[in-house]
Amino acid sequence: xxxxxxxxxxxxxxxxxxxxxxxxxxxxxxxxxxxxxxxxxxxxxxxxxxxxxxxxxxxxxxxxxxxxxxxxxxxxxxxxxxxxxxxxxxxxxxxxxxxxxxxxxxxxxxxxxxxxxxxxxxxxxxxxxxxxxxxxxxxxxxxxxxxxxxxxxxxxxxxxxxxxxxxxxxxxxxxxxxxxxxxxxxxxxxxxxxxxxxxxxxxxxxxxxxxxxxxxxxxxxxxxxxxxxxxxxxxxxxxxxxxxxxxxxxxxxxxxxxxxxxxxxxxxxxxxxxxxxxxxxxxxxxxxxxxxxxxxxxxxxxxxxxxxxxxxxxxxxxxxxxxxxxxxxxxxxxxxxxxxxxxxxxxxxxxxxxxxxxxxxxxxxxxxxxxxxxxxxxxxxxxxxxxxxxxxxxxxxxxxxxxxxxxxxxxxxxxxxxxxxxxxxxxxxxxxx
Amino acid sequence: xxxxxxxxxxxxxxxxxxxxxxxxxxxxxxxxxxxxxxxxxxxxxxxxxxxxxxxxxxxxxxxxxxxxxxxxxxxxxxxxxxxxxxxxxxxxxxxxxxxxxxxxxxxxxxxxxxxxxxxxxxxxxxxxxxxxxxxxxxxxxxxxxxxxxxxxxxxxxxxxxxxxxxxxxxxxxxxxxxxxxxxxxxxxxxxxxxxxxxxxxxxxxxxxxxxxxxxxxxxxxxxxxxxxxxxxxxxxxxxxxxxxxxxxxxxxxxxxxxxxxxxxxxxxxxxxxxxxxxxxxxxxxxxxxxxxxxxxxxxxxxxxxxxxxxxxxxxxxxx
Numbered sequence: 001x002x003x004x005x006x007x008x009x010x011x012x013x014x015x016x017x018x019x020x021x022x023x024x025x026x027x028x029x030x031x032x033x034x035x036x037x038x039x040x041x042x043x044x045x046x047x048x049x050x051x052x053x054x055x056x057x058x059x060x061x062x063x064x065x066x067x068x069x070x071x072x073x074x075x076x077x078x079x080x081x082x083x084x085x086x087x088x089x090x091x092x093x094x095x096x097x098x099x100x101x102x103x104x105x106x107x108x109x110x111x112x113x114x115x116x117x118x119x120x121x122x123x124x125x126x127x128x129x130x131x132x133x134x135x136x137x138x139x140x141x142x143x144x145x146x147x148x149x150x151x152x153x154x155x156x157x158x159x160x161x162x163x164x165x166x167x168x169x170x171x172x173x174x175x176x177x178x179x180x181x182x183x184x185x186x187x188x189x190x191x192x193x194x195x196x197x198x199x200x201x202x203x204x205x206x207x208x209x210x211x212x213x214x215x216x217x218x219x220x221x222x223x224x225x226x227x228x229x230x231x232x233x234x235x236x237x238x239x240x241x242x243x244x245x246x247x248x249x250x251x252x253x254x255x256x257x258x259x260x261x262x263x264x265x266x267x268x269x270x271x272x273x274x275x276x277x278x279x280x281x282x283x284x285x286x287x288x289x290x291x292x293x294x295x296x297x298x299x300x301x302x303x304x305x306x307x308x309x310x311x312x313x314x315x316x317x318x319x320x321x322x323x324x325x326x327x328x329x330x331x332x333x334x335x336x337x338x339x340x341x342x343x344x345x346x347x348x349x350x351x352x353x354x355x356x357x358x359x360x361x362x363x364x365x366x367x368x369x370x371x372x373x374x375x376x377x378x379x380x381x382x383x384x385x386x387x388x389x390x391x392x393x394x395x396x397x398x399x400x401x402x403x404x405x406x407x408x409x410x411x412x413x414x415x416x417x418x419x420x421x422x423x424x425x426x427x428x429x430x431x432x433x
Numbered sequence: 434x435x436x437x438x439x440x441x442x443x444x445x446x447x448x449x450x451x452x453x454x455x456x457x458x459x460x461x462x463x464x465x466x467x468x469x470x471x472x473x474x475x476x477x478x479x480x481x482x483x484x485x486x487x488x489x490x491x492x493x494x495x496x497x498x499x500x501x502x503x504x505x506x507x508x509x510x511x512x513x514x515x516x517x518x519x520x521x522x523x524x525x526x527x528x529x530x531x532x533x534x535x536x537x538x539x540x541x542x543x544x545x546x547x548x549x550x551x552x553x554x555x556x557x558x559x560x561x562x563x564x565x566x567x568x569x570x571x572x573x574x575x576x577x578x579x580x581x582x583x584x585x586x587x588x589x590x591x592x593x594x595x596x597x598x599x600x601x602x603x604x605x606x607x608x609x610x611x612x613x614x615x616x617x618x619x620x621x622x623x624x625x626x627x628x629x630x631x632x633x634x635x636x637x638x639x640x641x642x643x644x645x646x647x648x649x650x651x652x653x654x655x656x657x658x659x660x661x662x663x664x665x666x667x668x669x670x671x672x673x674x675x676x677x678x679x680x681x682x683x684x685x686x687x688x689x690x691x692x693x694x695x696x697x698x699x700x701x702x703x704x705x706x707x708x709x710x711x712x713x714x715x716x717x718x719x720x721x722x723x724x725x726x727x728x729x730x731x732x733x734x735x736x737x738x739x740x741x742x743x744x745x746x747x748x749x750x751x752x
Contacts, residue, residue: 079715087500104501104718189588189605198609199696255607256587259615259699268588390501394716398697398704405700409610432502 036067037328042095044073044082045315047282051345052096052336059335066328079104079393086110089322094329097144097318099134099387100396105318106138107390107432112319114142117330123337130376131354134314137388144316145333146354148346150281151375152204152311154299157291160190160275169276169299173212173242176276176302180252183275191268192275195246195253197408200262203400204311204385205278206243207231210418211383212304213239220309220384222425229429232422239304240407240414247408258408266290280313281372285350288368298371309383310375314354352376389428399424493724501718513725523726525701526709530685533705536616537623537684542677544624545631552632553639563636570629578693581622585609585694609695612702619694619703626690631676638672639665674745681741682734706730 043052049072056068071092073081078101085091086108097105105111114135118124123145124132131146156169164183170176180192196202207222214236217224224230247253254260254268268274270290278301279287288296301310317333319326335341343358352372353359364373375381386392400421407417494513498506517523552563569577584591587607596602608614642665650660688707691697697704697712704712710730714723 080711083500083715107503108500109503186604198698254588254605256605256609258607259609259695260587261696264586264588267583267586271589273588390499391717394712394718397716398712401696401698402701402704405610405698409700411700431499 036065037325038067038069039094039323039325039328039332040069040071040092041329041332042071042073042082042092044075044078044096045098046075047349048345051348055336055341055345056332059332063331063335066325066331068332083108086320091320091322093323093325094317094319094333096147096315098315099137099313100393102134102143102316102318103138103388103390104393106141106143110321111143112321112323112326114145114319114330117326118142118145121330121334123334126337126339126356127354128356128359128376130312130379130382131314131316133379133382133384134312135316137384139388144318145337146314146316147337147342148282148349148351149314149354149376150312150351151372152201152208152278152280152301152313153372153375154276154278154301155269155284155287156276156297156299157269157272157274157295158297159291159295160272161297164275169297170302171300172303173209173239177242177246177250177252180246180276181250184250184252186251189254190273190275191254191257192252193246194257194260194265194268194274194277195243195408196260196262196265196278197258197401197405198261198264199397199401201280201396202262202404203396206240206404207383207385208278208301208309208311209239209243209304210236211239211306211309212302213242213306215306216309216383220380220382222383222386223429227429229422229425231425232418235306237415237418240418244407244414248410259405282349282351284368284372285348288350293368296368298368300371300375308381310378310381311383311385312376313387316354386425386428389425389432391428391431395424395428490724490727493721494728496721498721499718500720506721509721513722514729516722517725517729522704522709523706523729526704526706529703530705530707532616533619533691533703534681534684536620537627538677538681540620540624541627541680542631542673544628545676546635546673548628548632549635549639552636567629567633569626570633572626574626574687574689575693577622577626578690581618581625582694585618610699612699615695615699615703619691622694623684623687623690627680627684630680634672634676635669638669642668670745670749674741678738678741682738685730685734 041052041056043049049070053070056070060067073095078098082091082095082101082105086105091110097111102111127146128149131149132142134149135142135144135146154169160183161167161169161179164179166179166182170179176193183192184190196205210231211222214230214233216222217230222229222231230236247258254273256264257268260268262279265274265277265279266286269277269287272291277287284296284298300308302308317336319329319333323329336345337355339353339355339357342353342355343361346353346358347361347363350368352364352369358364359373387396403412403417403420406412407414412420493506495508495510496506497509497513498504548566552559552566556562572580583589585593585608587593587605587609590605590608592608593602593605597605606614608618646664646668647660650664655663685705686707688705688711691703691705692708695703697708706726707730710723710726713719713726
């Protein structure tokens with residue numbers, strides 16, 4: 001009995017010893033697997049966080065040698081936060097980057113020049129040319145690889161149009177005005193257009209009218225061969241006057257729109273009070289959710305005597321110049337830009353992917369994508385707007401809204417406005433050197 | 434004639450024992466070293482968290498530094514400060530800041546005082562009302578901005594809707610396009626958020642007043658107004674001075690609510706100094722000039738605080 005107990009105890013002890021050593025035996029030796037590289041990825045946009053976190057998780061699981069940690073940066077605080085992080089050496093290894101800030105951060109010498117990685121990987125062939133054009137907006141070098149490209153298109157409420165007996169979207173500025181007048185019924189608090197004067201891409205609205213009357217400068221920029229801003233010419237002023245008349249004379253835009261922001265415009269459109277608005281591509285889902293997919297129409301911006309011109313923008317993935325893991329960051333970027341991943345992320349927001357292979361997807365064949373995709377493909381009509389100048393951020397968010405508000409509210413003429421804007425853009429260019 | 438000098442000769446020779454002090458390092462360490470050791474963590478924190486940034490801003494204000502252009506800092510001496518004086522943007526922002534502070538603090542104080550006086554009275558459910566009335570103070574500036582922006586929205590706002598239904602107006606008012614209505618809009622929003630702060634501080638002061646003072650005033654036949662003027666007000670004056678000073682300083686530097694509601698518009702009307710400085714630094718990328726503007730703003734606030742405090746002291750001494 002005693003010897004049996006002893007044997008049992010021995011067995012138990014032996015079992016325990018084996019159990020304790022088993023994981024060590026089964027585990028791969030420490031030297032056979034390098035410690036995974038940890039990289040941080042900064043996401044500075046209000047939308048799409050969930051999609052990015054999902055991609056990072058999948059990448060980390062698939063690629064066990066690289067672990068990605070997503071750091072969300074509130075979009076409203078991007079400039080102060082990232083500037084402080086870059087100057088203090090605490091910025092993420094790689095990050096999402098908007099074309100609106102690209103010149104500032106690339107100009108500061110904080111972003112890695114991606115030309116070598118782009119050419120070695122052959123990714124250029126996979127991405128939409130318009131996106132690569134944006135990637136190279138600062139001194140012709142690629143500082144990001146684009147994941148979304150957005151045209152600044154016209155969006156309209158088909159229900160309003162049908163009620164007013166209008167069968168199609170306006171094609172030129174005169175049609176645009178007449179359509180807006182027909183759609184307006186102030187007694188019902190309904191307006192044909194939203195002449196946005198507040199912060200948030202208002203410059204793209206009124207300057208479209210200026211350039212479709214006066215045209216563009218060299219290489220579709222706003223500067224002539226002598227490097228002078230073209231926006232102060234008589235033709236450009238005429239275009240601006242026509243746009244301002246929509247608010248002041250025709251009153252087809254709500255009075256509050258003179259200081260209304262992009263968000264205000266979206267709210268008013270989704271509340272069914274506005275017939276036509278202009279905005280970026282990522283707008284599609286928001287507007288479709290607001291007024292119903294079947295009621296949302298998209299169109300190209302109106303043509304003027306000088307032709308038809310489009311603004312376009314986009315966001316991409318950039319790499320911190322001082323990261324110790326440049327290759328690992330690039331690998332993660334390549335993963336996110338794979339056609340399936342790129343398409344999936346964009347589909348949730350209703351945006352257009354940069355991966356050309358994804359353009360054949362069924363969801364991109366919906367009518368609402370036709371006009372935006374046509375715009376992106378017509379590279380000759382794309383406006384090369386001065387976001388490539390460091391300091392453009394202040395022009396776009398502070399200077400331009402103040403000027404257009406003065407003009408809309410009758411505190412200055414269109415000519416004074418055009419002159420002030422042209423001077424400001426000349427100054428920006430001079431400062432950039 | 435002066436008496437001849439007679440030197441003092443003590444009757445008994447003085448026995449002076451000089452006790453050579455022994456250096457007691459332990460006592461000395463306890464008296465001088467140890468306290469420094471205790472305060473050193475705080476001193477280091479203050480030095481790194483307050484002094485270093487302060488000194489750095491003073492340094493930045495003397496250089497031309499535009500990191501977004503990739504240029505190194507160039508020493509410009511006092512030129513940034515001189516530029517401040519010549520900058521019309523600075524003067525218009527300063528004017529906007531003064532309007533913003535006065536228009537915010539005065540109604541907040543009046544409202545807060547009224548709230549505190551009511552909350553100091555005994556009534557059923559006072560505890561609940563005290564809790565509820567303080568809620569706006571807990572809401573962030575950004576959220577307050579959003580709430581009031583949507584309430585005042587010129588196209589789909591609730592305030593317009595209510596005024597239209599009450600036939601006070603014939604058509605929706607575009608609050609944000611007119612200087613006067615824009616200021617009104619932001620003052621209302623800020624008063625909603627800031628009045629509870631005054632209410633808390635003044636209520637605390639009111640509760641510390643000895644009830645016997647009011648009884649004595651009753652015996653003397655004082656009216657309600659006289660009791661407020663000669664008993665309550667002098668005893669809560671300190672709290673009023675401190676709270677208005679603090680609130681004025683906070684409001685001067687407060688950017689969230691104003692930025693959310695107006696973005697400095699219409700046409701730059703509500704671009705206060707902090708908004709202007711934010712634009713100069715982070716959007717134009719002129720860090721040196723922005724630092725000079727910050728130093729000027731800081732100096733102005735210090736002068737204002739000192740003057741306000743001194744004025745209060747003089748008033749109290751006189752009374």
